[in-house]
Amino acid sequence: MTPPVQITDLRKRYGKTVAVDGLSFEVDEGRIVGFLGPNGAGKTTTLRSLLGLIRPTSGEALIEGRPFVEAKEPGRTVGAVLEAGAAHPGRSGRNHLRALALAADLPPGRVDEVLEMVDLTGAAHRRAGGYSLGMKQRLGLAAALLGNPRILVLDEPANGLDPAGMRWLRDLLRSLAAAGHSILISSHVLSEVSAIADDAVVINHGHSVVQAPISELTGGTAGGMRIAGPDVERLAERLRSGGASVEPGTDGSLVVQGLSGEEIGRVVAQSGLVISELSPIARSLEDVFLELTSEA
Amino acid sequence: MTALVRSEILKLRTARSFIVLICIAVGLTVLISTLSGFLTKFEDPGATPPPIDATLNASFVLFFALILGALSVTTEYRHGSIASTLLVEPDRPRLLAAKLIAASAVGAAIGVLVELLSLGIEAVILPTRDISMDLGFGEFLKLVAGMAAAGALITALGVGVGALIRRQTAAIVGVLVYLFVIETILTGVVLNSSLVRFTLNAAIAEVTATSDQAGIDKLDEPLGQIVGGLVLLAWAAVFALLGGAVMRTTDVTD
Numbered sequence: 387m388t389p390p391v392q393i394t395d396l397r398k399r400y401g402k403t404v405a406v407d408g409l410s411f412e413v414d415e416g417r418i419v420g421f422l423g424p425n426g427a428g429k430t431t432t433l434r435s436l437l438g439l440i441r442p443t444s445g446e447a448l449i450e451g452r453p454f455v456e457a458k459e460p461g462r463t464v465g466a467v468l469e470a471g472a473a474h475p476g477r478s479g480r481n482h483l484r485a486l487a488l489a490a491d492l493p494p495g496r497v498d499e500v501l502e503m504v505d506l507t508g509a510a511h512r513r514a515g516g517y518s519l520g521m522k523q524r525l526g527l528a529a530a531l532l533g534n535p536r537i538l539v540l541d542e543p544a545n546g547l548d549p550a551g552m553r554w555l556r557d558l559l560r561s562l563a564a565a566g567h568s569i570l571i572s573s574h575v576l577s578e579v580s581a582i583a584d585d586a587v588v589i590n591h592g593h594s595v596v597q598a599p600i601s602e603l604t605g606g607t608a609g610g611m612r613i614a615g616p617d618v619e620r621l622a623e624r625l626r627s628g629g630a631s632v633e634p635g636t637d638g639s640l641v642v643q644g645l646s647g648e649e650i651g652r653v654v655a656q657s658g659l660v661i662s663e664l665s666p667i668a669r670s671l672e673d674v675f676l677e678l679t680s681e682a
Numbered sequence: 683m684t685a686l687v688r689s690e691i692l693k694l695r696t697a698r699s700f701i702v703l704i705c706i707a708v709g710l711t712v713l714i715s716t717l718s719g720f721l722t723k724f725e726d727p728g729a730t731p732p733p734i735d736a737t738l739n740a741s742f743v744l745f746f747a748l749i750l751g752a753l754s755v756t757t758e759y760r761h762g763s764i765a766s767t768l769l770v771e772p773d774r775p776r777l778l779a780a781k782l783i784a785a786s787a788v789g790a791a792i793g794v795l796v797e798l799l800s801l802g803i804e805a806v807i808l809p810t811r812d813i814s815m816d817l818g819f820g821e822f823l824k825l826v827a828g829m830a831a832a833g834a835l836i837t838a839l840g841v842g843v844g845a846l847i848r849r850q851t852a853a854i855v856g857v858l859v860y861l862f863v864i865e866t867i868l869t870g871v872v873l874n875s876s877l878v879r880f881t882l883n884a885a886i887a888e889v890t891a892t893s894d895q896a897g898i899d900k901l902d903e904p905l906g907q908i909v910g911g912l913v914l915l916a917w918a919a920v921f922a923l924l925g926g927a928v929m930r931t932t933d934v935t936d
Contacts, residue, residue, distance in 0.1 A: 402784060434765075434933075438772045439768060439933065440934065440935065441931070441933060455772040457772065460770055460771065468762075468765050472762035472763050474693070477693070477696050478696070481692065485693045486767070488692060488768040488805060489685060489686050489689035490771075513698070557792075574923040
Protein backbone atom coordinates (compact mmCIF):
# COMPACT_ATOMS: atom_id res chain seq x y z
CA MET A 387 0.00 0.00 0.00
CA THR A 388 1.32 3.45 -0.93
CA PRO A 389 2.04 5.54 2.15
CA PRO A 390 0.32 8.93 2.28
CA VAL A 391 3.68 10.70 2.49
CA GLN A 392 6.86 9.25 1.10
CA ILE A 393 10.18 11.05 0.96
CA THR A 394 12.90 9.13 -0.85
CA ASP A 395 16.54 10.22 -1.08
CA LEU A 396 15.47 13.85 -1.25
CA ARG A 397 18.20 16.38 -1.99
CA LYS A 398 17.99 20.13 -2.34
CA ARG A 399 20.97 22.32 -3.02
CA TYR A 400 21.03 26.13 -3.13
CA GLY A 401 24.28 26.96 -4.88
CA LYS A 402 26.96 25.50 -2.65
CA THR A 403 24.63 25.10 0.31
CA VAL A 404 23.08 21.68 0.77
CA ALA A 405 19.74 22.13 2.53
CA VAL A 406 18.51 18.54 2.30
CA ASP A 407 20.92 15.69 1.75
CA GLY A 408 19.44 12.31 0.87
CA LEU A 409 16.51 12.40 3.28
CA SER A 410 14.10 9.46 3.35
CA PHE A 411 11.10 8.78 5.56
CA GLU A 412 7.40 7.94 5.40
CA VAL A 413 4.20 8.90 7.12
CA ASP A 414 1.70 6.06 7.43
CA GLU A 415 -2.07 6.41 7.36
CA GLY A 416 -3.60 7.57 10.61
CA ARG A 417 -0.23 8.37 12.17
CA ILE A 418 1.01 11.66 13.56
CA VAL A 419 4.69 12.07 12.80
CA GLY A 420 6.79 14.69 14.57
CA PHE A 421 9.39 16.12 12.20
CA LEU A 422 12.25 17.36 14.33
CA GLY A 423 15.61 18.92 13.77
CA PRO A 424 17.71 21.90 14.81
CA ASN A 425 17.38 25.26 13.04
CA GLY A 426 18.69 24.94 9.50
CA ALA A 427 18.39 21.16 9.49
CA GLY A 428 16.24 21.25 6.33
CA LYS A 429 12.76 20.77 7.80
CA THR A 430 11.04 23.65 6.03
CA THR A 431 12.77 22.88 2.73
CA THR A 432 11.58 19.29 3.01
CA LEU A 433 7.99 20.29 3.76
CA ARG A 434 7.94 22.80 0.90
CA SER A 435 9.40 20.20 -1.46
CA LEU A 436 6.65 17.82 -0.42
CA LEU A 437 4.05 20.47 -1.25
CA GLY A 438 5.49 21.31 -4.66
CA LEU A 439 6.61 24.78 -3.61
CA ILE A 440 10.30 23.93 -3.99
CA ARG A 441 11.75 21.80 -6.77
CA PRO A 442 14.08 19.17 -5.32
CA THR A 443 17.52 18.85 -6.85
CA SER A 444 16.99 15.08 -6.87
CA GLY A 445 14.95 12.41 -5.13
CA GLU A 446 11.22 12.25 -4.59
CA ALA A 447 8.70 13.79 -2.25
CA LEU A 448 5.36 12.12 -2.92
CA ILE A 449 1.83 12.52 -1.66
CA GLU A 450 -0.21 9.34 -2.08
CA GLY A 451 2.34 8.06 -4.57
CA ARG A 452 2.64 11.10 -6.82
CA PRO A 453 4.06 14.63 -6.70
CA PHE A 454 1.60 16.98 -5.05
CA VAL A 455 1.38 19.14 -8.19
CA GLU A 456 -0.29 16.17 -9.90
CA ALA A 457 -2.96 15.72 -7.20
CA LYS A 458 -6.46 15.55 -8.67
CA GLU A 459 -8.14 17.33 -5.77
CA PRO A 460 -5.28 19.17 -4.06
CA GLY A 461 -7.51 20.98 -1.56
CA ARG A 462 -9.05 17.74 -0.39
CA THR A 463 -5.74 15.88 -0.39
CA VAL A 464 -3.42 18.06 1.67
CA GLY A 465 -3.92 20.95 4.07
CA ALA A 466 -0.88 22.80 5.31
CA VAL A 467 0.22 25.48 7.70
CA LEU A 468 3.58 26.82 6.60
CA GLU A 469 3.69 30.32 8.01
CA ALA A 470 1.43 32.07 10.48
CA GLY A 471 -0.49 34.95 8.98
CA ALA A 472 0.24 34.20 5.36
CA ALA A 473 -2.77 36.18 4.21
CA HIS A 474 -3.21 39.57 2.58
CA PRO A 475 -3.29 41.97 5.56
CA GLY A 476 -5.95 44.10 3.89
CA ARG A 477 -8.37 41.20 3.42
CA SER A 478 -10.62 39.80 6.14
CA GLY A 479 -9.94 36.34 7.47
CA ARG A 480 -13.26 35.16 6.11
CA ASN A 481 -12.59 36.50 2.62
CA HIS A 482 -9.14 34.89 2.67
CA LEU A 483 -10.81 31.55 3.33
CA ARG A 484 -13.61 32.22 0.83
CA ALA A 485 -11.06 32.74 -1.94
CA LEU A 486 -9.32 29.48 -1.05
CA ALA A 487 -12.61 27.59 -0.81
CA LEU A 488 -13.68 28.89 -4.21
CA ALA A 489 -10.38 27.90 -5.82
CA ALA A 490 -10.61 24.43 -4.28
CA ASP A 491 -14.24 24.11 -5.41
CA LEU A 492 -15.46 23.61 -1.85
CA PRO A 493 -18.96 24.52 -0.64
CA PRO A 494 -19.09 28.12 0.71
CA GLY A 495 -20.59 26.92 3.99
CA ARG A 496 -17.34 25.17 4.78
CA VAL A 497 -15.71 28.56 5.47
CA ASP A 498 -17.98 29.30 8.43
CA GLU A 499 -17.55 25.74 9.68
CA VAL A 500 -13.76 25.97 9.88
CA LEU A 501 -13.95 29.47 11.34
CA GLU A 502 -16.10 27.99 14.09
CA MET A 503 -13.68 25.08 14.51
CA VAL A 504 -10.72 27.38 15.11
CA ASP A 505 -12.74 29.81 17.22
CA LEU A 506 -12.32 32.74 14.84
CA THR A 507 -15.98 33.40 14.03
CA GLY A 508 -16.00 36.61 16.07
CA ALA A 509 -13.00 38.01 14.17
CA ALA A 510 -13.94 36.63 10.76
CA HIS A 511 -14.76 40.02 9.26
CA ARG A 512 -11.71 41.80 10.65
CA ARG A 513 -8.71 42.43 8.42
CA ALA A 514 -6.12 39.68 8.80
CA GLY A 515 -3.40 42.32 9.22
CA GLY A 516 -4.88 43.18 12.62
CA TYR A 517 -4.84 39.61 13.93
CA SER A 518 -2.58 38.57 16.79
CA LEU A 519 -0.01 35.84 16.10
CA GLY A 520 -2.29 33.26 17.70
CA MET A 521 -5.23 34.37 15.54
CA LYS A 522 -3.07 34.25 12.43
CA GLN A 523 -2.06 30.74 13.38
CA ARG A 524 -5.70 29.78 13.80
CA LEU A 525 -6.49 31.31 10.40
CA GLY A 526 -3.71 29.20 8.89
CA LEU A 527 -5.15 26.11 10.55
CA ALA A 528 -8.62 27.01 9.27
CA ALA A 529 -7.20 27.23 5.74
CA ALA A 530 -5.50 23.86 6.20
CA LEU A 531 -8.73 22.25 7.39
CA LEU A 532 -10.97 23.76 4.68
CA GLY A 533 -11.00 20.73 2.40
CA ASN A 534 -11.08 18.21 5.27
CA PRO A 535 -7.85 16.86 3.72
CA ARG A 536 -6.56 13.34 4.17
CA ILE A 537 -3.08 14.65 4.97
CA LEU A 538 -2.02 17.60 7.09
CA VAL A 539 1.43 19.16 6.90
CA LEU A 540 2.02 21.57 9.75
CA ASP A 541 5.13 23.67 10.22
CA GLU A 542 5.28 24.97 13.79
CA PRO A 543 1.49 25.03 14.19
CA ALA A 544 1.63 25.77 17.92
CA ASN A 545 3.51 29.06 17.45
CA GLY A 546 1.58 31.86 19.10
CA LEU A 547 -1.12 29.62 20.55
CA ASP A 548 -1.97 30.06 24.22
CA PRO A 549 -2.17 26.98 26.49
CA ALA A 550 -5.86 26.54 25.74
CA GLY A 551 -5.10 26.79 22.02
CA MET A 552 -2.34 24.21 22.32
CA ARG A 553 -4.70 21.86 24.13
CA TRP A 554 -7.31 22.44 21.43
CA LEU A 555 -4.74 21.74 18.71
CA ARG A 556 -3.60 18.56 20.43
CA ASP A 557 -7.16 17.27 20.76
CA LEU A 558 -7.97 18.23 17.18
CA LEU A 559 -4.95 16.45 15.73
CA ARG A 560 -5.57 13.34 17.83
CA SER A 561 -9.18 13.19 16.66
CA LEU A 562 -8.14 13.68 13.03
CA ALA A 563 -5.53 10.92 13.31
CA ALA A 564 -8.11 8.64 14.91
CA ALA A 565 -10.33 9.27 11.87
CA GLY A 566 -7.52 8.10 9.58
CA HIS A 567 -5.90 11.40 8.63
CA SER A 568 -2.11 11.40 8.37
CA ILE A 569 -0.28 14.29 9.95
CA LEU A 570 3.29 15.50 9.57
CA ILE A 571 4.09 18.11 12.16
CA SER A 572 7.28 20.09 12.53
CA SER A 573 7.75 21.82 15.85
CA HIS A 574 10.35 23.15 18.22
CA VAL A 575 8.06 22.53 21.18
CA LEU A 576 9.25 19.00 21.86
CA SER A 577 6.93 18.48 24.80
CA GLU A 578 4.02 19.18 22.48
CA VAL A 579 5.31 16.80 19.83
CA SER A 580 5.86 14.21 22.51
CA ALA A 581 2.26 14.62 23.66
CA ILE A 582 0.75 14.59 20.16
CA ALA A 583 2.87 12.45 17.85
CA ASP A 584 3.04 8.70 17.40
CA ASP A 585 6.37 8.68 15.59
CA ALA A 586 9.32 11.00 15.29
CA VAL A 587 11.62 11.70 12.38
CA VAL A 588 14.75 13.48 13.53
CA ILE A 589 16.92 15.13 10.91
CA ASN A 590 20.21 16.95 11.13
CA HIS A 591 22.24 18.58 8.36
CA GLY A 592 19.56 17.60 5.87
CA HIS A 593 19.54 13.87 6.43
CA SER A 594 17.58 11.51 8.61
CA VAL A 595 19.07 10.60 11.96
CA VAL A 596 16.28 8.38 13.18
CA GLN A 597 12.66 7.46 12.44
CA ALA A 598 10.96 5.53 15.20
CA PRO A 599 7.87 5.48 17.39
CA ILE A 600 8.24 8.04 20.16
CA SER A 601 7.44 5.38 22.75
CA GLU A 602 10.47 3.44 21.51
CA LEU A 603 12.74 6.48 21.66
CA THR A 604 11.71 7.60 25.10
CA GLY A 605 10.29 4.54 26.80
CA GLY A 606 11.70 1.32 28.29
CA THR A 607 15.09 1.74 29.85
CA ALA A 608 16.26 4.37 27.37
CA GLY A 609 17.28 6.59 30.27
CA GLY A 610 18.90 3.75 32.27
CA MET A 611 17.77 2.07 35.52
CA ARG A 612 17.32 3.68 38.93
CA ILE A 613 18.45 1.58 41.89
CA ALA A 614 18.40 2.42 45.58
CA GLY A 615 19.25 0.64 48.80
CA PRO A 616 20.85 1.09 52.23
CA ASP A 617 24.42 0.61 50.94
CA VAL A 618 24.63 2.36 47.58
CA GLU A 619 28.43 2.62 47.67
CA ARG A 620 28.94 -1.16 47.66
CA LEU A 621 26.07 -1.49 45.22
CA ALA A 622 27.80 0.92 42.83
CA GLU A 623 31.09 -0.95 43.22
CA ARG A 624 29.49 -4.34 42.38
CA LEU A 625 27.56 -2.92 39.42
CA ARG A 626 30.68 -1.30 37.98
CA SER A 627 32.58 -4.54 38.27
CA GLY A 628 29.63 -6.14 36.46
CA GLY A 629 30.20 -3.80 33.49
CA ALA A 630 27.73 -1.04 34.26
CA SER A 631 28.19 2.69 34.19
CA VAL A 632 26.94 4.11 37.48
CA GLU A 633 26.17 7.72 38.33
CA PRO A 634 24.61 9.20 41.48
CA GLY A 635 20.87 9.84 41.10
CA THR A 636 18.40 11.80 43.19
CA ASP A 637 17.57 11.04 46.85
CA GLY A 638 20.61 8.83 47.27
CA SER A 639 19.72 6.50 44.42
CA LEU A 640 21.97 5.40 41.57
CA VAL A 641 21.45 5.66 37.82
CA VAL A 642 22.77 2.60 36.05
CA GLN A 643 23.53 2.44 32.34
CA GLY A 644 24.81 -0.48 30.30
CA LEU A 645 22.98 -3.31 32.04
CA SER A 646 19.39 -4.45 31.65
CA GLY A 647 17.05 -4.75 34.62
CA GLU A 648 17.55 -8.52 34.66
CA GLU A 649 21.34 -8.21 34.57
CA ILE A 650 21.25 -5.72 37.43
CA GLY A 651 19.02 -8.14 39.37
CA ARG A 652 21.58 -10.92 38.93
CA VAL A 653 24.45 -8.71 40.14
CA VAL A 654 22.41 -7.69 43.17
CA ALA A 655 21.45 -11.31 43.94
CA GLN A 656 25.06 -12.51 43.66
CA SER A 657 26.28 -9.72 45.91
CA GLY A 658 23.67 -10.44 48.58
CA LEU A 659 22.99 -6.72 48.99
CA VAL A 660 19.58 -5.32 49.88
CA ILE A 661 17.85 -2.91 47.46
CA SER A 662 14.75 -0.81 48.01
CA GLU A 663 14.08 0.24 44.39
CA LEU A 664 14.87 -0.94 40.87
CA SER A 665 12.97 0.94 38.17
CA PRO A 666 13.47 1.98 34.53
CA ILE A 667 14.09 5.64 33.71
CA ALA A 668 12.37 6.97 30.61
CA ARG A 669 14.06 9.79 28.71
CA SER A 670 12.27 12.89 27.53
CA LEU A 671 12.01 13.55 23.81
CA GLU A 672 14.18 16.58 24.44
CA ASP A 673 16.96 14.35 25.81
CA VAL A 674 16.68 12.10 22.76
CA PHE A 675 16.63 15.05 20.39
CA LEU A 676 19.66 16.71 21.92
CA GLU A 677 21.58 13.47 21.95
CA LEU A 678 20.76 12.69 18.32
CA THR A 679 21.51 16.16 17.04
CA SER A 680 24.54 17.02 19.16
CA GLU A 681 27.65 17.85 17.18
CA ALA A 682 29.98 16.01 19.53
CA MET B 683 -11.08 27.04 -14.23
CA THR B 684 -14.27 29.05 -13.63
CA ALA B 685 -14.01 28.55 -9.87
CA LEU B 686 -10.36 29.55 -9.95
CA VAL B 687 -11.14 32.72 -11.89
CA ARG B 688 -13.95 33.58 -9.48
CA SER B 689 -11.52 33.07 -6.61
CA GLU B 690 -9.05 35.48 -8.20
CA ILE B 691 -11.76 38.07 -8.80
CA LEU B 692 -12.82 37.71 -5.17
CA LYS B 693 -9.23 38.28 -4.09
CA LEU B 694 -8.99 41.41 -6.20
CA ARG B 695 -12.20 42.97 -4.98
CA THR B 696 -11.69 42.15 -1.30
CA ALA B 697 -8.16 43.50 -0.93
CA ARG B 698 -7.97 46.97 0.55
CA SER B 699 -5.30 48.02 -1.96
CA PHE B 700 -7.78 47.29 -4.77
CA ILE B 701 -10.49 49.40 -3.19
CA VAL B 702 -8.02 52.25 -2.57
CA LEU B 703 -6.75 52.12 -6.17
CA ILE B 704 -10.28 52.17 -7.59
CA CYS B 705 -11.28 55.07 -5.33
CA ILE B 706 -8.22 57.07 -6.41
CA ALA B 707 -8.83 56.28 -10.08
CA VAL B 708 -12.50 57.23 -9.92
CA GLY B 709 -11.79 60.32 -7.83
CA LEU B 710 -9.13 61.56 -10.24
CA THR B 711 -11.36 60.83 -13.24
CA VAL B 712 -14.14 62.90 -11.71
CA LEU B 713 -11.76 65.74 -10.84
CA ILE B 714 -9.97 65.90 -14.18
CA SER B 715 -13.13 65.47 -16.26
CA THR B 716 -14.90 68.17 -14.27
CA LEU B 717 -12.02 70.63 -14.63
CA SER B 718 -11.68 69.78 -18.30
CA GLY B 719 -15.42 70.18 -18.85
CA PHE B 720 -15.36 73.68 -17.39
CA LEU B 721 -11.97 74.92 -18.56
CA THR B 722 -10.97 73.34 -21.88
CA LYS B 723 -11.37 75.67 -24.84
CA PHE B 724 -13.23 73.35 -27.16
CA GLU B 725 -14.22 76.27 -29.36
CA ASP B 726 -10.61 76.90 -30.50
CA PRO B 727 -9.67 75.73 -33.98
CA GLY B 728 -7.89 72.37 -33.84
CA ALA B 729 -9.06 71.74 -30.28
CA THR B 730 -9.55 68.18 -29.15
CA PRO B 731 -13.15 67.09 -29.71
CA PRO B 732 -15.00 66.64 -26.40
CA PRO B 733 -15.48 62.82 -26.64
CA ILE B 734 -11.76 62.31 -27.33
CA ASP B 735 -10.89 64.75 -24.54
CA ALA B 736 -13.08 62.74 -22.17
CA THR B 737 -11.38 59.51 -23.25
CA LEU B 738 -7.91 61.02 -22.80
CA ASN B 739 -8.96 62.15 -19.33
CA ALA B 740 -10.10 58.60 -18.51
CA SER B 741 -7.18 56.79 -20.12
CA PHE B 742 -4.67 57.81 -17.46
CA VAL B 743 -6.54 55.36 -15.21
CA LEU B 744 -5.07 52.57 -17.34
CA PHE B 745 -1.84 53.12 -15.44
CA PHE B 746 -3.71 52.20 -12.23
CA ALA B 747 -5.06 49.10 -13.98
CA LEU B 748 -1.51 48.11 -14.86
CA ILE B 749 -0.47 48.50 -11.22
CA LEU B 750 -3.54 46.55 -10.11
CA GLY B 751 -2.59 43.65 -12.39
CA ALA B 752 0.95 43.61 -11.04
CA LEU B 753 -0.33 43.75 -7.44
CA SER B 754 -2.54 40.71 -8.02
CA VAL B 755 0.65 38.66 -8.22
CA THR B 756 3.20 40.58 -6.17
CA THR B 757 1.02 40.84 -3.06
CA GLU B 758 0.74 37.05 -3.00
CA TYR B 759 4.52 36.78 -2.80
CA ARG B 760 4.91 39.76 -0.50
CA HIS B 761 2.49 38.46 2.11
CA GLY B 762 3.29 34.78 1.68
CA SER B 763 -0.24 33.86 0.60
CA ILE B 764 1.13 32.38 -2.64
CA ALA B 765 1.85 29.18 -0.68
CA SER B 766 -1.83 28.88 0.40
CA THR B 767 -2.91 29.60 -3.16
CA LEU B 768 -0.59 26.97 -4.62
CA LEU B 769 -1.85 24.43 -2.11
CA VAL B 770 -5.34 24.62 -3.60
CA GLU B 771 -4.07 25.06 -7.17
CA PRO B 772 -0.54 23.68 -7.52
CA ASP B 773 -0.60 23.95 -11.31
CA ARG B 774 1.20 27.29 -11.68
CA PRO B 775 0.50 27.97 -15.38
CA ARG B 776 -3.20 27.31 -14.68
CA LEU B 777 -3.09 29.67 -11.71
CA LEU B 778 -1.45 32.38 -13.81
CA ALA B 779 -4.04 31.87 -16.55
CA ALA B 780 -6.80 32.35 -13.96
CA LYS B 781 -5.11 35.51 -12.71
CA LEU B 782 -4.84 36.83 -16.27
CA ILE B 783 -8.51 36.17 -17.00
CA ALA B 784 -9.68 37.65 -13.70
CA ALA B 785 -7.46 40.71 -14.00
CA SER B 786 -8.53 41.26 -17.62
CA ALA B 787 -12.20 41.15 -16.64
CA VAL B 788 -11.65 43.60 -13.80
CA GLY B 789 -9.46 45.80 -16.03
CA ALA B 790 -12.14 45.89 -18.73
CA ALA B 791 -14.75 46.86 -16.13
CA ILE B 792 -12.50 49.65 -14.85
CA GLY B 793 -11.95 50.90 -18.39
CA VAL B 794 -15.68 51.01 -19.10
CA LEU B 795 -16.47 52.60 -15.73
CA VAL B 796 -14.03 55.50 -16.06
CA GLU B 797 -14.90 56.06 -19.73
CA LEU B 798 -18.61 56.28 -18.95
CA LEU B 799 -17.87 58.49 -15.99
CA SER B 800 -15.70 60.86 -17.98
CA LEU B 801 -18.07 61.02 -20.95
CA GLY B 802 -21.02 61.48 -18.60
CA ILE B 803 -19.41 64.35 -16.71
CA GLU B 804 -18.54 66.24 -19.89
CA ALA B 805 -22.00 65.51 -21.32
CA VAL B 806 -23.51 67.18 -18.26
CA ILE B 807 -21.11 70.14 -18.07
CA LEU B 808 -20.65 71.10 -21.74
CA PRO B 809 -24.30 72.09 -22.40
CA THR B 810 -23.98 74.66 -19.62
CA ARG B 811 -21.29 76.28 -21.82
CA ASP B 812 -23.41 75.91 -24.95
CA ILE B 813 -21.00 73.37 -26.37
CA SER B 814 -22.29 70.23 -28.03
CA MET B 815 -20.81 66.89 -26.99
CA ASP B 816 -21.29 65.73 -30.59
CA LEU B 817 -21.03 62.02 -29.94
CA GLY B 818 -22.81 59.52 -32.18
CA PHE B 819 -23.70 56.04 -31.00
CA GLY B 820 -21.08 54.42 -33.26
CA GLU B 821 -18.29 56.57 -31.87
CA PHE B 822 -19.59 56.05 -28.34
CA LEU B 823 -19.32 52.28 -28.80
CA LYS B 824 -15.88 52.63 -30.34
CA LEU B 825 -14.59 54.68 -27.40
CA VAL B 826 -16.14 52.46 -24.71
CA ALA B 827 -14.98 49.26 -26.43
CA GLY B 828 -11.50 50.75 -26.81
CA MET B 829 -11.26 51.57 -23.12
CA ALA B 830 -12.60 48.11 -22.21
CA ALA B 831 -10.02 46.41 -24.42
CA ALA B 832 -7.21 48.66 -23.23
CA GLY B 833 -8.22 48.10 -19.59
CA ALA B 834 -8.27 44.33 -20.05
CA LEU B 835 -4.95 44.13 -21.92
CA ILE B 836 -3.11 46.60 -19.71
CA THR B 837 -4.21 44.79 -16.53
CA ALA B 838 -3.14 41.48 -18.07
CA LEU B 839 0.21 43.07 -18.90
CA GLY B 840 0.47 44.05 -15.24
CA VAL B 841 -0.12 40.44 -14.20
CA GLY B 842 2.73 39.34 -16.48
CA VAL B 843 5.02 42.04 -15.07
CA GLY B 844 4.13 40.99 -11.52
CA ALA B 845 4.80 37.32 -12.26
CA LEU B 846 8.10 38.19 -13.90
CA ILE B 847 9.43 40.54 -11.21
CA ARG B 848 7.49 39.31 -8.13
CA ARG B 849 8.89 42.03 -5.87
CA GLN B 850 6.18 44.65 -5.46
CA THR B 851 8.25 47.81 -5.26
CA ALA B 852 10.54 46.71 -8.08
CA ALA B 853 7.56 45.87 -10.30
CA ILE B 854 5.84 49.23 -9.74
CA VAL B 855 9.02 51.29 -10.05
CA GLY B 856 10.00 49.30 -13.14
CA VAL B 857 6.67 50.05 -14.80
CA LEU B 858 6.92 53.76 -13.92
CA VAL B 859 10.48 54.04 -15.19
CA TYR B 860 9.67 52.20 -18.41
CA LEU B 861 6.51 54.10 -19.24
CA PHE B 862 7.64 57.59 -18.32
CA VAL B 863 11.39 57.53 -18.84
CA ILE B 864 12.53 54.74 -21.14
CA GLU B 865 9.65 54.99 -23.60
CA THR B 866 9.94 58.74 -23.68
CA ILE B 867 13.61 58.41 -24.61
CA LEU B 868 12.87 55.66 -27.13
CA THR B 869 10.10 57.71 -28.70
CA GLY B 870 12.01 60.97 -28.78
CA VAL B 871 15.52 59.87 -29.60
CA VAL B 872 16.03 56.26 -30.57
CA LEU B 873 13.11 54.88 -32.55
CA ASN B 874 12.01 55.99 -35.98
CA SER B 875 8.39 56.95 -36.60
CA SER B 876 7.23 53.54 -37.76
CA LEU B 877 8.66 51.78 -34.70
CA VAL B 878 7.27 54.32 -32.25
CA ARG B 879 3.79 53.00 -33.02
CA PHE B 880 4.71 49.72 -31.36
CA THR B 881 5.60 51.29 -28.03
CA LEU B 882 3.23 50.73 -25.15
CA ASN B 883 2.02 54.32 -24.96
CA ALA B 884 1.36 54.40 -28.70
CA ALA B 885 -0.51 51.08 -28.62
CA ILE B 886 -2.70 52.34 -25.78
CA ALA B 887 -3.46 55.50 -27.74
CA GLU B 888 -4.42 53.43 -30.79
CA VAL B 889 -6.70 51.10 -28.84
CA THR B 890 -8.45 53.95 -27.08
CA ALA B 891 -8.83 55.80 -30.40
CA THR B 892 -7.00 58.84 -29.04
CA SER B 893 -3.81 58.54 -31.09
CA ASP B 894 -4.55 61.63 -33.19
CA GLN B 895 -4.55 63.78 -30.09
CA ALA B 896 -1.75 61.89 -28.34
CA GLY B 897 0.57 62.89 -31.18
CA ILE B 898 1.43 59.35 -32.17
CA ASP B 899 -0.04 59.20 -35.66
CA LYS B 900 1.34 62.55 -36.62
CA LEU B 901 4.57 60.59 -37.04
CA ASP B 902 3.32 58.01 -39.49
CA GLU B 903 0.30 56.15 -40.79
CA PRO B 904 -2.07 55.11 -37.98
CA LEU B 905 -2.26 51.47 -36.97
CA GLY B 906 -5.91 51.73 -36.12
CA GLN B 907 -7.81 50.47 -33.14
CA ILE B 908 -7.73 46.75 -34.00
CA VAL B 909 -4.07 46.52 -34.97
CA GLY B 910 -3.21 48.68 -31.97
CA GLY B 911 -5.13 46.18 -29.85
CA LEU B 912 -3.09 43.34 -31.32
CA VAL B 913 0.11 45.21 -30.50
CA LEU B 914 -1.08 45.66 -26.92
CA LEU B 915 -2.09 41.98 -26.83
CA ALA B 916 1.42 41.05 -27.98
CA TRP B 917 2.90 43.14 -25.15
CA ALA B 918 0.64 41.36 -22.65
CA ALA B 919 1.36 37.93 -24.14
CA VAL B 920 5.14 38.36 -24.07
CA PHE B 921 5.10 39.39 -20.40
CA ALA B 922 2.61 36.65 -19.50
CA LEU B 923 4.86 34.03 -21.11
CA LEU B 924 7.99 35.40 -19.46
CA GLY B 925 6.20 35.72 -16.11
CA GLY B 926 4.77 32.23 -16.48
CA ALA B 927 8.20 30.76 -17.15
CA VAL B 928 9.63 32.46 -14.06
CA MET B 929 6.65 31.53 -11.90
CA ARG B 930 6.79 27.89 -13.00
CA THR B 931 10.46 27.40 -12.25
CA THR B 932 11.01 29.55 -9.18
CA ASP B 933 10.94 28.07 -5.69
CA VAL B 934 8.47 29.53 -3.21
CA THR B 935 10.65 29.80 -0.14
CA ASP B 936 8.75 32.32 2.00
